[in-house]
Amino acid sequence: MSDTGKMYDVCIIGSGAGGAPVAAALARNGLKIALLERGPLYSDRDLKKDELTVCRMPMFKPDDAQGAREIHYGNAPPLFTNHLWTATCVGGGTRVMSGFFFRMKEEDFKPRTRFGAIDNAAHQDWPIDLADLQPYYDCVESDIGIDGSALVKKSNGSSMTPLKAHPVSTLIDTACAQLGLHPIPTPRAVLSEEWKNRGPCSYSGFCGSYACLTGAKASMHETYIKDALETGNVTLLPDHYVYSLEARGNAIQRVHFFGPGNAPGKIRARIFILACSSIETARLLLNSHTTEHPDGLANSSGLVGKNLTFTMPSEVTGFFKKDLFPSPNAASSPFVQRSIQDLHILNDDDLSYKRGGTVVFLFPHPNPIQRVMMLSYSGNQRIWGKRLKDRIREYFSYNHLMSDSFIDFLPNPQTFVTISKTTRDYWGIPSARIHIVPHLESIKSARIMAKHLVSLYNVMGAVGAYYNPNPFTAGELQHGTCRFGNDPKTSVLDPFCRSHDIKNLFVTDASFMPSGLPIPSTFTTMANSLRVAGHIYGKG
Amino acid sequence: MKKRTFLGILVSLTGFWLLFPVSKVTSLFNRLKTRPLSDHELQTAALIAEYIYPEDSDPGASALGIDTYCANQSSTSYFRRHIPSLRRVTACLDAESRKTDHSDFSAMHPEDRAAFLDLIASGKADHLYLGIRNDFYTLVDMTIEGCFSDPLHGGNRNARAWQILDGTFKKEWMYV
Numbered sequence: 153m154s155d156t157g158k159m160y161d162v163c164i165i166g167s168g169a170g171g172a173p174v175a176a177a178l179a180r181n182g183l184k185i186a187l188l189e190r191g192p193l194y195s196d197r198d199l200k201k202d203e204l205t206v207c208r209m210p211m212f213k214p215d216d217a218q219g220a221r222e223i224h225y226g227n228a229p230p231l232f233t234n235h236l237w238t239a240t241c242v243g244g245g246t247r248v249m250s251g252f253f254f255r256m257k258e259e260d261f262k263p264r265t266r267f268g269a270i271d272n273a274a275h276q277d278w279p280i281d282l283a284d285l286q287p288y289y290d291c292v293e294s295d296i297g298i299d300g301s302a303l304v305k306k307s308n309g310s311s312m313t314p315l316k317a318h319p320v321s322t323l324i325d326t327a328c329a330q331l332g333l334h335p336i337p338t339p340r341a342v343l344s345e346e347w348k349n350r351g352p353c354s355y356s357g358f359c360g361s362y363a364c365l366t367g368a369k370a371s372m373h374e375t376y377i378k379d380a381l382e383t384g385n386v387t388l389l390p391d392h393y394v395y396s397l398e399a400r401g402n403a404i405q406r407v408h409f410f411g412p413g414n415a416p417g418k419i420r421a422r423i424f425i426l427a428c429s430s431i432e433t434a435r436l437l438l439n440s441h442t443t444e445h446p447d448g449l450a451n452s453s454g455l456v457g458k459n460l461t462f463t464m465p466s467e468v469t470g471f472f473k474k475d476l477f478p479s480p481n482a483a484s485s486p487f488v489q490r491s492i493q494d495l496h497i498l499n500d501d502d503l504s505y506k507r508g509g510t511v512v513f514l515f516p517h518p519n520p521i522q523r524v525m526m527l528s529y530s531g532n533q534r535i536w537g538k539r540l541k542d543r544i545r546e547y548f549s550y551n552h553l554m555s556d557s558f559i560d561f562l563p564n565p566q567t568f569v570t571i572s573k574t575t576r577d578y579w580g581i582p583s584a585r586i587h588i589v590p591h592l593e594s595i596k597s598a599r600i601m602a603k604h605l606v607s608l609y610n611v612m613g614a615v616g617a618y619y620n621p622n623p624f625t626a627g628e629l630q631h632g633t634c635r636f637g638n639d640p641k642t643s644v645l646d647p648f649c650r651s652h653d654i655k656n657l658f659v660t661d662a663s664f665m666p667s668g669l670p671i672p673s674t675f676t677t678m679a680n681s682l683r684v685a686g687h688i689y690g691k692g
Numbered sequence: 693m694k695k696r697t698f699l700g701i702l703v704s705l706t707g708f709w710l711l712f713p714v715s716k717v718t719s720l721f722n723r724l725k726t727r728p729l730s731d732h733e734l735q736t737a738a739l740i741a742e743y744i745y746p747e748d749s750d751p752g753a754s755a756l757g758i759d760t761y762c763a764n765q766s767s768t769s770y771f772r773r774h775i776p777s778l779r780r781v782t783a784c785l786d787a788e789s790r791k792t793d794h795s796d797f798s799a800m801h802p803e804d805r806a807a808f809l810d811l812i813a814s815g816k817a818d819h820l821y822l823g824i825r826n827d828f829y830t831l832v833d834m835t836i837e838g839c840f841s842d843p844l845h846g847g848n849r850n851a852r853a854w855q856i857l858d859g860t861f862k863k864e865w866m867y868v
Contacts, residue, residue: 202841202842202844203840203841203842204770204837204841204842204845205770215769216773520840520853520854520857521836521837521840521841523857524836524839524840525833525836528832528836534829534832536743536744536745536813536832536835537743537744537745537746538746538748540744540745541745541746541748541750541856544856544857545750545856548856548857
């Protein structure tokens, strides 16, 4: 077993949106960091835009044996599968994100006060507010670059221009005006111009689910990890799977990992930061139980793994005649670049919890395999032969516009992570057992949002619109499982994301969130990661 | 059984388990199981794929080079997950066809082959073995991936499959 004997100031586990910003900020302040990542370090050469090897994610997910999980969707029989992984590679999910970067609004920090308590929901107000996070949102924006941001200055002092928008955006603007909605340009962590040695967007259309080859997308690999490595204070350790934290008393002494070639090893540090995604962070803490901490580390409240949330999916696709707008292939930009935040609050009598979400318009993913695969399903039935070919031809005789809504997934007692008693991964480590039951109010919100969008598509002149009512998430955005708060009895972390129980343990992935969000959470996770860094080096 | 023998067996089993955990043994077994496809299996795979994605005014799986795709891909870890399904279906089809035609499935008359696959696909042959329909669906996935992936992988010859999508295809779709 390798033990370098070296004592690091900080050991960070996970190099995605939660781990990379804190690594860069601490390294800039002179701390010696070990940054461990379970997945590999991919170069651009590894990440050609091949739909077979990249988009269906085998490069980014552990295989069935390494990423084995026991997943219970509602009352269905358990699946033993590698579902619900965000990308495992240096940079994490940010390497393949779409990069929709919205800020939280003031009311988003107080969901319980603003929208009230309801049966079977465990959402809580955040112990911080917008003023606490605002400076860090600004920092992230100016560090990584968001299109059209006034905070992103080019060398000549001017701001970066926004990304080009597809002509359908004008159609959306007109229809929204008729319905009293106020579309906004989608803020994206994608560069429209060359900046900080990163190239501009090539508008290839292969953005979400793909790694960016020009460096325009602000993945952690292109931004904070490069910054961190430039300081000389960070040791980046890809292919290091941390499976246990060794604690003595109320402090962690070292982490145990399997390194390249499955060689076991350990690393010592003064401070430990977990940022391995909400599911894996909870699993690591629960698997690190000792006689002193029989229910897992940092778990005196019994809340580690509880209150898992995602983003409640609500996907609507509109079918349009080809002459209404050009196909994304034929236009100068495949980005729609329009969003709606008017539906943040839903004044519908049918809802007890009136929180809605953010709508982002986009074109369906251009990957031909993915699109044909989708057409080979009719509900739960498969289609093949002549029927499949006819369906493909009919589907592609129209243009399609999609909307993805990011809706609050209410935390509830039926949605949680614990340790599987039956499933172990390739290394023999107990796997995560995940239970997912969306709250009825979240499902209702998703349907109401979908109705609004169908109306919008009708005004735009759609031939038809299709709402995918599947309430189960693909799992890219995970939150909860280690919620923060002031009371150690009702939270796992304090307001600076330090464990109430273990004094040298911080969590900086989205596990800290005590409620779901009506926006994609990546930007907030990064801003909070910088806030925690500020606290650690004493300037927060 | 003597106590000493029993303890000996117990210690041996524990030692074996520590050295070779179940997951590693299973993984090794799976690798052995997924040896490359034989010519006969490749031929059957192409016939099934043509049934799933047949030729009409647009090319079918065979014309798109599904056999080359399967041959090229059969050694990759990504494709290996399809192989057990393909083997089970091939063995079953051959066994059933020998009962009637005294020949392998691939030697059957095309209409008889299609009728046979109709039975499997529609769930009327579920009695043949448990999971035959799921195996067929795995082959639907394999066919779609083979036909619509980048020509670099052997299928989608001259990118002709992509032309059905909207009459054009974009250069950026190409891997090389």
